[in-house]
Amino acid sequence: MLHLPVLITDLGLILAAAGITTLLFKKIKQPLVLGYILAGLLVGPHINFIPTVTDNESIHIWAEIGVIFLLFSLGLEFSFKKLVKVGGSASITAIVEVVCMLLIGFVAGKAMGWKTMDSIFLGGILSVSSTTIIIRAFEELGVKHKKFAGLVFGVLIVEDLVAILLLVLLSTLAVSQQFAGAEMFFSILKLLFFLILWFIGGIFLVPTFLKATKKLMNDETMLIVSIALCLLMVLLAVKVGFSPALGAFIMGSILAETTQAEKIEHLTKSVKDLFAAIFFVSVGMLIDPGILIDYAVPILIITIATVLGKFLSSGLGALLSGQPLKTSVQTGMSLAQIGEFSFIIATLGLTLKVTSDFLYPIAVAVSAITTFTTPYLIKASEPFYLFLERTLPKSWVAAINRYSSSTAGITTMSDWKTLLKSYTFNTIIHSVILIAIIFLGSRYLHPFITKNLINGNKGIIISLIISLIFMAPFLWALAIRRIERKAHSHLWLNKKYTRGPLIALEVLRVALAIFAVCFLIFQFYNTWVAMVIALILIVSGMIIFSRKLQAFYDRLEHRFLYNLNAREEQNKQPEILPWDTHLTELTIAPESALVGKSLIELAVREKYGVNIALIERGNMMIPTPGRDERLYPNDKVMLIGTDDQLAAVGELFKGTNNDNQESAFPKKDMTLQKIVINASSPVFAQTIRESGIREKTQGLVVGIERNGIRILNPDSDLVFENEDIVWIVGNNKKIPDLLKKV
Known part of the structure; x- marks a missing residue:
């Protein structure tokens, strides 16, 4: 009798539970991460009414692979050049937020009587927002084109790097079990040294290698090479004393600078999704529902501290960096959650056996709650700003506006x-x-x-x-x-x-x-x-x-x-950022009313006050397009305007206009049919062009059989004769009315 290894049964159980819960969470329009965590809770050791995972050690290995690919994909989206370009505003906002949340987490932990190490790790857990959750919320709410979204993405990029630094510092602190200033300083120097060295060496070698082997690369070999490069950097990072996650992140950020970045990201997405799902399921397996009940009050306290602390610290950081009050409020309310990096930091504490068992499930519970609240906070950010503008003293609002205007002009260097x-x-x-x-x-x-x-x-x-x-x-x-x-x-x-x-x-x-x-x-x-x-x-x-x-x-x-x-x-694009307007990119949906029309016909500048800066069509770039330039499906258009202007014109790009029924008949109605012409048919003795088949039936004559002779793709001047057998592709609800009527 064949014996199936326990690892395979456990993996099947994990993926089955994950599949069911993710379908459910898709249906109720909630983040899939929460579905994975719920699946882990169900197949974990604390719930016994369904089959549970037995080989926890192997699952932890799969989960570590999941962390590696999760960090690799984050690195592919990171890019060191993006970090340089985010500018002072995002950097100041992120640093103020991280420092404040580290202090808030530490003080909250000590106030609840926790150990020093638990309080320090709690500060680390609360200091990093969730890139995955914010991007998903922005897409669902349709606010990616707004000005504050650019600042939020910049803050997330800086936070990714800070999170990597935190992993190194917390590892050092956990091993030494005391705050040794000299040891911390040398750990930071060591990290910076290897970051610079790996980045320089990687940028010099990896793109050169990919360019030299480009002709040999198909999708399969590119996938294998990308994963191999990731794991080689993981080995190198471990060799010099860093975590595998750091190595994966660094290789992802190096590949993000190559011309193959989008292709690599697309090819590795499925691998990342699989192993990341296992990681998040393993997160759920470590949750003890009993602990959640016992620590309900700390969970509530930490959730409130997270939402209020991140709103105030991020908003303050944005204000200090010179952002207007509206942008600062919207940024602060967008960043008020924790996510995947928080799980990794919590896992680090458990792995090194320096944190208590209750900290991990508390972090997951807070993440779940703040994930649900994030979309509502983002939607409420603009009304809350209007409330603040009405409530705050006019002198305060005027002072903030003066400060924002004055800092915006400080760009020169001596x-x-x-x-x-x-x-x-x-x-x-x-x-x-x-x-x-x-x-x-x-x-x-x-x-x-x-x-x-x-x-x-x-x-x-x-x-x-x-x-x-x-x-x-x-x-x-x-x-x-x-x-x-x-x-x-x-x-x-x-x-x-x-x-x-x-x-x-x-x-x-x-x-x-x-x-x-x-x-x-x-x-x-x-x-x-x-x-x-x-x-x-x-x-x-x-x-x-x-x-x-x-x-x-x-x-x-x-x-x-x-x-x-x-x-x-x-992918060079012009940078045009005057006054309070900003640049955003929208893609023309194939069903959009814009398709096929010239810019002069659309008159988006006259109607909406929006300027078109660039059109990207495949590999072709059309900067400052002329008035006679036409738009085609899947064109990427760079627009410049205010939040309200871009929101108004954005509906045109989505193709949601269904004024006529002809544009919306089901795909299944388009079929290939055989029609026999007789003397009483309306199209008898008419040419194909005169019959109006294309216009009236949305149809196309693809073949005619006449006296045993088959004519493929007949000319439009061909006249229909008695007993012609006509093959036509079109709307099956309209063709019979036109050709079979007696």
Whole structure:
């Protein structure tokens, strides 16, 4: 008798329960995540009236795979360039929110008498909003085109990165069991070091690899390669002491910068959905209903703290960043929930055995409640803003408006700011690369050479020379390369008293390069004489080969920037953001009344006050289209206008206009029919064109059989004769009335 492994039975049970609950939640129009959690509760060990999962250990492995793919998909939507572009408003809002919620969570936990570690993890759980829930709510409510939605998406991008940082910090804190400032500082430095290194290396290598293998890639191989890259980065992250989730997120964010990002996201979506479902089911399996009853009051307190705390902190952050009161209120009420990252942080506490058993189900319960409240809060945000505007003192509202207007104009940078920003960026990037080369040379290259090729002093010299060759272009860029020539020359020529600081900056750059070389040599030799001799030779070599190093470095930089900007160049769109208007993208539905009409016929500017900035049609971009340009199904149109203007014109794009019945007859009514013509038929002795079949029956004559001869796709001038057998595709309710009438 064949034996079925327990893992397969458990997996079948999980997916069956998930399938049933998700169908139910689809029917009642609720987030699928809650359906998965309910499924986990039903098949978990705490409810016994239906079959339950028995091999919990294997399910936890599946769930960890789910976390990996969930973070990989979040990385694909993240993109480091998006983080740079979100600007100060989103960054300030996110930082204020995270800091405030960390404090609120910690204080709430301590006030309820919880342990310090439970309170710290509660702060982490409450600090991150749910990207999945917010995007779904925005789509259902049709507010993605509104101005505040752009700010919310920017905040979510920053929060994703903060959540990764929190995972690292909480892991360090959980292992040390105490707040060690030095250890935390080094953990942050280590994280930043590897983030920069992986991003630079990934952007340089991965897009180049995908481009070189593009002709060999079909959907199957692209899927396999994408998952392989994800898991390789997971292995690398674990190897250096980080969580698998961090590695998956980093590889996703690297692939997000490639021209294949949309295709990879589409191909991996099914894999992510499967394993993410298992993860969320495993979340539900850990919930004990008894704990939820016992901790009903803490759940209520934490829910109120989450909604009020996130509304106030996000709204305050948006106000401080210079956003108007309306945008700040709408942003704060949109972010008032917790979600998938909160589950991951709660799971981390359980895995490391540093949090109490009740914290996890409480976090899930709060997430479920705030998921239900989120759409209602978003809908209520504008009325609540109007209430605040009427209630608050007029002087307060005027002061907020003045502050928002004044901060909106602060965009210029002085020469000093420009120069210092570039020097800092240059120093950090090249220092990270040089440190990585030094450690690779001393920890891996040298042992390999001495073990497999040449031992002794010769092996050391060869290892040192190879390391220095790899370091040379980056040493040149760190110490000698000219940065921001225009700003530098302005400061040097126009203000003599700035020459001292400029010379000091150049000396600092050279000193850092010399230190990097000394640090490398010290890994192999600890005598000062050897170090001085080697240093003299290296400096001389860099001066002699300066031009070649510059040319080689320029090629490296060009390749990196090409890979970094390839996706943006492919989908390049103009940025037009005047006054209180903003840019949004709408897709023309095939049934929309806009299809086939020219811009002059539509007159959207005259009727709605909206301007069309760009039309994207497949791979073709039409910036500032002319008046005679026509719109076609699935065109992506970039519109610029206010929230109200965009909302009004948005209905046209959806194709909800059903004024005539002809556009709405069921697809099943379109059939292929055989009709026999006789002398009493209305179309007898008429040409196909004269008969009006196309106009009256929405039909098309595809074939005629006459005297045993078949005519495929007959000409429209062909005359119908007696006993013609006509094959016609059209509306089966109208064809008989026209052709069979006697």
